[in-house]
Amino acid sequence: MSVSIKPAPTHSSASGGGSADLGREPNKVKPRSFRASDASALFGSMLAAAALVWLLFGVLLPVDNTAMASLAWMATFLLTYRFALKHTEGVLVARDRVMAVVVGALAAIVLAALTSIVIFVTVRGIKYLSTTFFTQTMEFTGPVDPSTEGGIAHALVGTLQQILLATLISVPLGVLTAVYLNEVGGRFSRSVRMFVNAMSGVPSIVAGLFIFATMNVGLGWSFSGFQAALALSILMLPTVTRTSEEILRLVPGGLREASLALGSTEWRSTWQVVLPTAKTGIVTAVILGVARVIGETAPLFMTAGGSPVMNANPFEGAQESLPLYIFRQVKQFSNEQTIPRGFAAALVLLVLVLVLFVTARAIARPKVERTGRKWRRRPRRSRTRGHRAGTSLASGTARGRRGAHRKPRLRRPSQRGAQRSTANPTSTEEEAL
Amino acid sequence: MTSTSMQVDHGSLEPSLGSTLSANEVCAWFGDHYVLDRITLEMPSKTVTALIGPSGCGKSTFLRILNRMHELVPSAALAGTVLLDGTDIYGPESRATLTRQRIGMVFQKPNPFPAMSIYDNVLSGLRLAGIREDEPELFVEHCLSRAGLWKEVKNRLDAAGGGLSGGQQQRLCIARSLAVRPDVLLMDEPCSALDPTSTARIEETIDELRDEVTIVIVTHNMQQAQRVSQQSAFFLAEENEPGRIVEAGATEQIFGDPVDERTANYVRGRFG
Numbered sequence: 001m002s003v004s005i006k007p008a009p010t011h012s013s014a015s016g017g018g019s020a021d022l023g024r025e026p027n028k029v030k031p032r033s034f035r036a037s038d039a040s041a042l043f044g045s046m047l048a049a050a051a052l053v054w055l056l057f058g059v060l061l062p063v064d065n066t067a068m069a070s071l072a073w074m075a076t077f078l079l080t081y082r083f084a085l086k087h088t089e090g091v092l093v094a095r096d097r098v099m100a101v102v103v104g105a106l107a108a109i110v111l112a113a114l115t116s117i118v119i120f121v122t123v124r125g126i127k128y129l130s131t132t133f134f135t136q137t138m139e140f141t142g143p144v145d146p147s148t149e150g151g152i153a154h155a156l157v158g159t160l161q162q163i164l165l166a167t168l169i170s171v172p173l174g175v176l177t178a179v180y181l182n183e184v185g186g187r188f189s190r191s192v193r194m195f196v197n198a199m200s201g202v203p204s205i206v207a208g209l210f211i212f213a214t215m216n217v218g219l220g221w222s223f224s225g226f227q228a229a230l231a232l233s234i235l236m237l238p239t240v241t242r243t244s245e246e247i248l249r250l251v252p253g254g255l256r257e258a259s260l261a262l263g264s265t266e267w268r269s270t271w272q273v274v275l276p277t278a279k280t281g282i283v284t285a286v287i288l289g290v291a292r293v294i295g296e297t298a299p300l301f302m303t304a305g306g307s308p309v310m311n312a313n314p315f316e317g318a319q320e321s322l323p324l325y326i327f328r329q330v331k332q333f334s335n336e337q338t339i340p341r342g343f344a345a346a347l348v349l350l351v352l353v354l355v356l357f358v359t360a361r362a363i364a365r366p367k368v369e370r371t372g373r374k375w376r377r378r379p380r381r382s383r384t385r386g387h388r389a390g391t392s393l394a395s396g397t398a399r400g401r402r403g404a405h406r407k408p409r410l411r412r413p414s415q416r417g418a419q420r421s422t423a424n425p426t427s428t429e430e431e432a433l
Numbered sequence: 434m435t436s437t438s439m440q441v442d443h444g445s446l447e448p449s450l451g452s453t454l455s456a457n458e459v460c461a462w463f464g465d466h467y468v469l470d471r472i473t474l475e476m477p478s479k480t481v482t483a484l485i486g487p488s489g490c491g492k493s494t495f496l497r498i499l500n501r502m503h504e505l506v507p508s509a510a511l512a513g514t515v516l517l518d519g520t521d522i523y524g525p526e527s528r529a530t531l532t533r534q535r536i537g538m539v540f541q542k543p544n545p546f547p548a549m550s551i552y553d554n555v556l557s558g559l560r561l562a563g564i565r566e567d568e569p570e571l572f573v574e575h576c577l578s579r580a581g582l583w584k585e586v587k588n589r590l591d592a593a594g595g596g597l598s599g600g601q602q603q604r605l606c607i608a609r610s611l612a613v614r615p616d617v618l619l620m621d622e623p624c625s626a627l628d629p630t631s632t633a634r635i636e637e638t639i640d641e642l643r644d645e646v647t648i649v650i651v652t653h654n655m656q657q658a659q660r661v662s663q664q665s666a667f668f669l670a671e672e673n674e675p676g677r678i679v680e681a682g683a684t685e686q687i688f689g690d691p692v693d694e695r696t697a698n699y700v701r702g703r704f705g
Contacts, residue, residue: 263534264561
């Protein structure tokens, strides 16, 4: 709660304000709609509510329930706050402020839930993270061995292989489906879209069961990481498809027309114009798809099977994965030696997911910044031109791929070329619009 | 390098000095909506033809019929023939992609490909058509020079096309269209989104291109039509009627001494 009540302008200029060194600087005032009386109403209501709740729960009622007390405090506070404001500011302002408090409180609860998960797992897991934890397997470690023994090497390998395979299967399928839905269209597009939407509702255990029934029971294959990848790609496919479709829809139709008007076929214009333009968005779609399945446990039981031994061949034999490992350590063996290992593995998984999301955000960022950059680009551009004045035609077109890139965040020149091709594809459409 | 390449003979790169495009009794529909009624117009080579008329009278539709972009709208239908040097572009022998390579188009909104550099934008037409260019660097310079953009961008060919100003983007689009070596260039209000300076630059470009490419331009700017074109056609759609050509002829005559009263009213700014 940032309640800063500035002194009146005349006062602070007389005393020199906070910045005594820069005495001649004009006195800055930040206009705020939140005034001293508002602060007193807020804190006063909080105090009044706290006093009332203390009276009720601490003195009068014979119950000792913190959760109920805090709920009662929240309700009393809101009521008090509303009545206090209604008298001084009127009904509309009172409602507005109360809703602001409610929304803020709910946001704080969600944030608290998220951070507490991260903190809880970190606190319980970080102690057991060691080099051996990443290099060892559970081959020679039993349920009663100390927590410092054994590791997740086999689970990490399994997870990475399964996710990679699932990505390789579902991304081409998903992107092509999105291309079909958005670029080709046709009479089946509605039903395909409906199926994709329905698929996103398939419970993960059903996906696992389906692969188990067809591969294990039907074809007689034994557990393998590949089967897990198949089950996971069933779950990834709708996410990848729907996100890619949304992204492709953002590509302006003018670009398709322009490329068709140059005499291109539809496939070439999709492949060389539409997809490159949507590249950043499609990368985001892929990462969202991966994040969707990386923590899946249920389908892996019936497909990967799980194993305490390192198995680097995803096409044969049971394979471990991080979620399976966590389940086994925490729930199946469930003793003082295994549970810490489970938490440490959970921490690794959490970091993996966080890294993915941060990557997704970083890649998707240019879209958010596109309006501001339009203006900042001018001086950059002229500077680049100054550097390159006198560059001959040959070197200018030597495909050196230097020059004006469009991501202000990147500073390392060596990265520029590579990054520029993934730079914000949609800024021109914005400008054109 | 730059100075020497200027002296290179571009003879081999020149297109075939334009072609004659003629529309005969062209009609167009969107679904059941009849939008163009029997348009007959000849657009000879070495000539800029301006299509003028109020909004919604079918100028753009007619233009899109001329390079088979009309059929991209699912409900679109048409009748009549469009002859490019005597061959019907809608004939059974003709292919839409090849037709569009010979008849290029520049759109109202500048639309350079945002994922490509200026250099790649110029070459995109060839790449999209699967044509290989032996000396791409020289060729890019040639196309950009013809579009009047070379001097402004020669030091930043690998910059993104979207970073150019609107007028430069539009000239980049012209260069991109010219790179496919079209015989005809269709322009759909190419200057409506641009400022007067860029407009003047593009009009200059049009004038320079006139000897090499047949140009058909749709414009709402009467002065522009007078400045750039040698021949004009006035389109008009009466209420609940399809668009028709009211009057077509030499630009001087259409603007100086129009036969039809509606043309006179329109070009003198009395309606529309």
